[in-house]
Amino acid sequence: MKTASKIYTGLVMLFLFAPIAILLVFSFNGAKSLSVFSGFSLHWYEELFRDSETLGAVKNTLILAVSAALISTVMGTAAAVGIHRLRNRYLRLALDTATNIPMINPDIITGISLMLMFVFVGRLFGAATSLNFGTMLIAHVTFCLPYVILQVLPKLQQMDQALPEAAMDLGCTPLRAFLKVEIPEIFPGVLTGLIMAFTLSLDDFVISYFTSGNGFQTLPIRIYNMTKKTVTPKMYALATIIFFVILAMLLLSNLLDANTAQTVKEAKEKKKARK
Amino acid sequence: MKKILSVLLVGAMLLALLALAGCGSKDTLTLNVYNWGEYISDGSEGSLDTIKAFEKWYEGEYGQKVKVNYTTYASNEDMYAKLSSGAVSYDVIIPSDYMIARMAAENMLLPLNFDNIPNYQYIDESFRGLYYDPQNTYSVPYTYGVVGVIYNAAVVDEADVGDWDLMWNEKYAGQILQFNNPRDAFATAQYKLDLDVNSTDHAVWDQALAELKTQSPLVKSYVMDEIYNMMESGEAAIGAYYAGDYFTMLDAQAEGVDLQFYYPERTNFFVDAMCIPSCCQNQELAEIFINYMLSEEPAIANAEYIYYASPNSLVYKNPEYLEELGEETVDVLYRFTDNFNEYLNQYAFYNLDADTLGYITTLWETLKIG
Numbered sequence: 082m083k084t085a086s087k088i089y090t091g092l093v094m095l096f097l098f099a100p101i102a103i104l105l106v107f108s109f110n111g112a113k114s115l116s117v118f119s120g121f122s123l124h125w126y127e128e129l130f131r132d133s134e135t136l137g138a139v140k141n142t143l144i145l146a147v148s149a150a151l152i153s154t155v156m157g158t159a160a161a162v163g164i165h166r167l168r169n170r171y172l173r174l175a176l177d178t179a180t181n182i183p184m185i186n187p188d189i190i191t192g193i194s195l196m197l198m199f200v201f202v203g204r205l206f207g208a209a210t211s212l213n214f215g216t217m218l219i220a221h222v223t224f225c226l227p228y229v230i231l232q233v234l235p236k237l238q239q240m241d242q243a244l245p246e247a248a249m250d251l252g253c254t255p256l257r258a259f260l261k262v263e264i265p266e267i268f269p270g271v272l273t274g275l276i277m278a279f280t281l282s283l284d285d286f287v288i289s290y291f292t293s294g295n296g297f298q299t300l301p302i303r304i305y306n307m308t309k310k311t312v313t314p315k316m317y318a319l320a321t322i323i324f325f326v327i328l329a330m331l332l333l334s335n336l337l338d339a340n341t342a343q344t345v346k347e348a349k350e351k352k353k354a355r356k
Numbered sequence: 357m358k359k360i361l362s363v364l365l366v367g368a369m370l371l372a373l374l375a376l377a378g379c380g381s382k383d384t385l386t387l388n389v390y391n392w393g394e395y396i397s398d399g400s401e402g403s404l405d406t407i408k409a410f411e412k413w414y415e416g417e418y419g420q421k422v423k424v425n426y427t428t429y430a431s432n433e434d435m436y437a438k439l440s441s442g443a444v445s446y447d448v449i450i451p452s453d454y455m456i457a458r459m460a461a462e463n464m465l466l467p468l469n470f471d472n473i474p475n476y477q478y479i480d481e482s483f484r485g486l487y488y489d490p491q492n493t494y495s496v497p498y499t500y501g502v503v504g505v506i507y508n509a510a511v512v513d514e515a516d517v518g519d520w521d522l523m524w525n526e527k528y529a530g531q532i533l534q535f536n537n538p539r540d541a542f543a544t545a546q547y548k549l550d551l552d553v554n555s556t557d558h559a560v561w562d563q564a565l566a567e568l569k570t571q572s573p574l575v576k577s578y579v580m581d582e583i584y585n586m587m588e589s590g591e592a593a594i595g596a597y598y599a600g601d602y603f604t605m606l607d608a609q610a611e612g613v614d615l616q617f618y619y620p621e622r623t624n625f626f627v628d629a630m631c632i633p634s635c636c637q638n639q640e641l642a643e644i645f646i647n648y649m650l651s652e653e654p655a656i657a658n659a660e661y662i663y664y665a666s667p668n669s670l671v672y673k674n675p676e677y678l679e680e681l682g683e684e685t686v687d688v689l690y691r692f693t694d695n696f697n698e699y700l701n702q703y704a705f706y707n708l709d710a711d712t713l714g715y716i717t718t719l720w721e722t723l724k725i726g
Contacts, residue, residue, distance in 0.1 A: 112608060113604075113607060113608045114585075114588050114589070114608035114609075114610065115585045115588070115589070117588075117589075117608070117610040117611065128400045128401065131399055131400060132398060132399065132400055133398075133399065133405065133408065134398055134407075134426060196441065196443065199443060200441055200442060200443040203443065204442070209445050209635070209637065210443065210444055210445040210635075211442075211443045212443040212444055293427075294443065294444050295388040295390070295425055295427060295444045295445060295446055296386070296388055296425030296427060297425075297427075298427045298428070302428075303393070303428065305393075305430055306392070306393030306428040306429055306430045307393040307394050307428075307430075308393065308430050308580065308581050309392045309393055309394065309395065309430060309431070309581070310393065310394040310395070310581070310601070310604070310662075311394075311581045311584045311604070312581075313394070313400075315400070
């Protein structure tokens with residue numbers, strides 16, 4: 082039984098990580114082939130940093146992901162606070178459902194309907210082109226928003242509702258109570274929402290494909306369009322770099338988490354000792 | 357207080373949006389180019405970065421800065437969908453032959469002013485008056501290609517080589533690759549049986565389907581660009597693809613694999629040509645760009661990068677370029693230069709009516725489902 086479970090875990094790990102491992106190994110291949118490994122080389126990394134189109138696409142993707150994540154986090158947190166404070170149960174339920182629609186809607190429908198709307202509004206105002214960076218940003222905020230709300234709302238519900246009231250009793254203005262008491266309470270939810278929005282925006286293809294205009298191309302679209310010829314190993318190099326950057330971020334955040342958990346634990350123990 | 361704050365927040369967001377959307381100063385011209393992915397020399401492997409070179413050349417020549425927004429698409433249909441949505445504006449596009457015919461018929465292309473494209477003189481007679489643009493009104497050819505059969509000589513018997521029959525040879529069951537796209541796949545059967553690839557007669561397509569059905573037990577898989585890895589590694593032994601791509605595979609073939617290439621008697625020809633769509637914002641600048649692409653240095657750089665044949669005599673008559681390719685490669689890539697017009701008009705895919713296209717799609721599904 083024990084060996085069976087070990088084999089099972091091994092297989093799961095293999096299927097999860099073999100593709101990444103292969104990509105990683107072949108990004109260091111000297112030749113262009115995916116079948117022959119002809120020696121270690123940094124050739125494709127050099128090529129990657131000389132490819133201004135791809136680097137431009139990476140830059141575009143990052144600009145879009147960061148701005149979409151920031152905007153949808155601010156809007157989503159505000160929306161969650163608003164929904165949380167609604168007294169009318171039915172209204173709250175209705176709003177909750179409405180914000181979830183973009184999340185359960187298939188991407189392709191969201192993409193096409195957003196494109197149609199942008200074109201329609203653009204025509205209404207007589208613009209020659211209606212798709213640009215702005216429309217892509219609106220689209221990305223649209224599909225990130227529900228995820229942020231979904232992260233923040235439970236934190237608000239978990240929070241002791243008497244806390245902000247107590248703060249106001251003790252002389253805080255409502256704004257100050259919100260900033261000093263509520264925000265720190267829900268902060269983990271806000272942060273998770275921000276990170277989720279960032280990653281969702283980073284790897285979105287379908288919606289971006291429909292809402293991208295001339296001159297602003299993100300990385301997933303650029304890689305997809307390489308399929309007339311073949312995807313160059315430069316992309317393996319790029320994927321490897323992205324993988325390691327994300328791995329480093331993950332390790333760092335886990336390390337920070339462990340650190341804060343440690344200090345919280347120590348503080349609690351000190352308190353106990355004092356008692 | 358809260359209301360004021362939220363109004364301020366919304367205001368700040370809108371301002372940020374406007375600021376981002378309004379990027380780019382007025383003194384710089386913008387040119388939006390929409391091309392196939394990996395279809396221009398981009399500076400890798402020490403080649404010329406054509407787009408950057410154009411920007412620099414233009415500033416030197418006209419004393420004004422120009423910014424080229426270069427974006428890509430994966431198929432003619434993707435490009436057509438984007439343009440016909442009316443939501444974007446491009447100045448230069450590079451569609452294939454049948455798509456040019458369709459877009460010209462739908463008034464989606466502007467007639468070119470050849471006074472701004474003097475380098476058009478280097479496009480030889482055999483690349484003018486092609487079926488999709490008989491009056492040379494809308495397009496300047498960029499590259500062309502011909503489908504041939506690629507095989508691994510380490511596996512395939514030299515005696516079996518010849519025409520399309522190799523792709524139906526039972527001896528190589530499980531080692532044959534077929535196109536994963538209805539038009540190209542049906543065409544292999546149609547050329548084999550000497551049928552018209554542009555027929556609107558359902559019976560012709562039924563006949564081709566029957567031929568493909570006899571082939572399907574022998575087919576390893578239906579592929580598009582996956583063919584590169586499968587042929588290079590020796591995983592598959594026979595497949596049809598474009599001549600230029602054969603040389604790309606040759607450069608990357610594994611040890612023990614010996615890739616060879618030949619043209620069947622009847623086969624597919626295509627041209628990709630530079631056009632100006634009707635949504636163009638600056639036609640003169642677009643024409644200057646097209647003209648620059650035809651000049652010697654960028655044209656050769658592009659031909660070397662893409663590895664397809666060039667219709668530009670500055671390229672295919674340039675001794676250095678020919679020497680760089682080598683005699684064998686030149687023979688394969690440029691075999692059809694002299695009578696290209698005839699071949700293309702006879703064997704290219706024409707734009708078919710919606711009814712026939714629908715019928716082909718239905719047949720294709722029955723083949724794939726089995």
